[in-house]
Amino acid sequence: MTSVALSFPAAFPVMGTDRPVSAEALEERELVLSAQAGDHTAFAGLVHRHQRRAYAVARSIVLSHDDAEDAVQEGFLHAFRALERFRPEQAFGAWLHRIVANAALDIARRRKVRDADELPETLSSPHRDPAEAGELRARLARALHTLGERQRAVIVLHDVEGYKHAEIGSLLGIPEGTARSDLHHARAHLRRQLSNLRSEK
Amino acid sequence: MNVTRNDNGHGPDADPIVTDLLRSHYAAPQDETYWNGLEERVRFRINELRPAWWSGFGEFRTADIRKLGLIAATMGLLVAGATYVRKAEVDATTREMAQRAAVESALPLPLEDATLSSRARARLPEDAPERYLHPLDY
Numbered sequence: 001m002t003s004v005a006l007s008f009p010a011a012f013p014v015m016g017t018d019r020p021v022s023a024e025a026l027e028e029r030e031l032v033l034s035a036q037a038g039d040h041t042a043f044a045g046l047v048h049r050h051q052r053r054a055y056a057v058a059r060s061i062v063l064s065h066d067d068a069e070d071a072v073q074e075g076f077l078h079a080f081r082a083l084e085r086f087r088p089e090q091a092f093g094a095w096l097h098r099i100v101a102n103a104a105l106d107i108a109r110r111r112k113v114r115d116a117d118e119l120p121e122t123l124s125s126p127h128r129d130p131a132e133a134g135e136l137r138a139r140l141a142r143a144l145h146t147l148g149e150r151q152r153a154v155i156v157l158h159d160v161e162g163y164k165h166a167e168i169g170s171l172l173g174i175p176e177g178t179a180r181s182d183l184h185h186a187r188a189h190l191r192r193q194l195s196n197l198r199s200e201k
Numbered sequence: 202m203n204v205t206r207n208d209n210g211h212g213p214d215a216d217p218i219v220t221d222l223l224r225s226h227y228a229a230p231q232d233e234t235y236w237n238g239l240e241e242r243v244r245f246r247i248n249e250l251r252p253a254w255w256s257g258f259g260e261f262r263t264a265d266i267r268k269l270g271l272i273a274a275t276m277g278l279l280v281a282g283a284t285y286v287r288k289a290e291v292d293a294t295t296r297e298m299a300q301r302a303a304v305e306s307a308l309p310l311p312l313e314d315a316t317l318s319s320r321a322r323a324r325l326p327e328d329a330p331e332r333y334l335h336p337l338d339y
Contacts, residue, residue, distance in 0.1 A: 194219055
């Protein structure tokens with residue numbers, strides 16, 4: 001990896017705040033600057049750091065693991081191409097996840113058109129532990145399929161990934177209030193669709 | 202992925218069973234080799250983006266192209282205008298020289314051959330101009 005001679009203070013403030021930044025953030029900033037200077041290995045370092053979170057964001061939007069992986073790859077490629085427009089004082093993760101979310105939304109829209117006539121069961125393709133793919137999972141997949149694309153993304157980002165409403169709004173390009181209301185409706189919808197789970201369990 | 206910055210999926214309107222199901226359904230792969238493989242695939246695709254000889258053109262933005270086009274069009278108009286003016290000047294000079302040459306070559310003729318002298322006019326009948334103007338009346 002190309003080393004970039006930088007003389008950062010022990011902790012520099014994040015843009016617009018006096019909050020000090022961790023050593024990890026400094027390291028990431030170095031990686032970003034090196035990648036912007038054309039160092040592919042530095043960019044690979046950023047991929048290594050962010051791919052799991054990027055996958056989680058993509059997976060919340062698309063219906064299958066394969067599509068999520070495609071979205072992650074597309075997102076990283078878009079980010080690499082747009083890297084020179086990234087300002088290093090921004091949070092790289094937030095910038096990247098927005099790009100990945102957009103890539104996932106694109107894939108979800110294309111998939112929606114292509115698979116309009118297919119049965120919902122074909123949309124969920126579990127990539128791991130096939131033994132778990134039982135009736136319960138199929139029903140959840142069907143229930144998720146009947147949710148709107150945005151509501152599904154909101155409930156997964158909130159209840160699975162732990163994002164706050166404002167962060168979800170920023171990721172999906174919607175107001176915080178919309179994210180809050182989508183979450184409420186998505187929870188109610190899934191509760192209705194899977195209402196007999198309690199009695200069966 | 203273990204991020205719990207919100208109500209952790211256990212708000213008043215959340216169903217813990219549904220939340221647990223969702224977490225199980227959306228759990229990211231745990232296998233480290235999967236992530237190494239994904240990283241490798243991303244790296245491979247980025248390495249495929251090596252610049253080709255024509256990639257420099259891709260760096261032109263629409264605004265740049267528009268600006269260049271405007272400059273080229275202005276230059277073209279200036280050149281065309283200058284050429285037109287120059288050609289008009291040459292044509293005018295040539296015409297003037299031709300007229301001057303014609304006038305200068307005509308000067309040696311005696312003046313009385315071209316105009317009626319007062320003696321010749323005296324020999325014409327008095328009604329000559331009328332005859333010329335209305336020949337059928339005579």
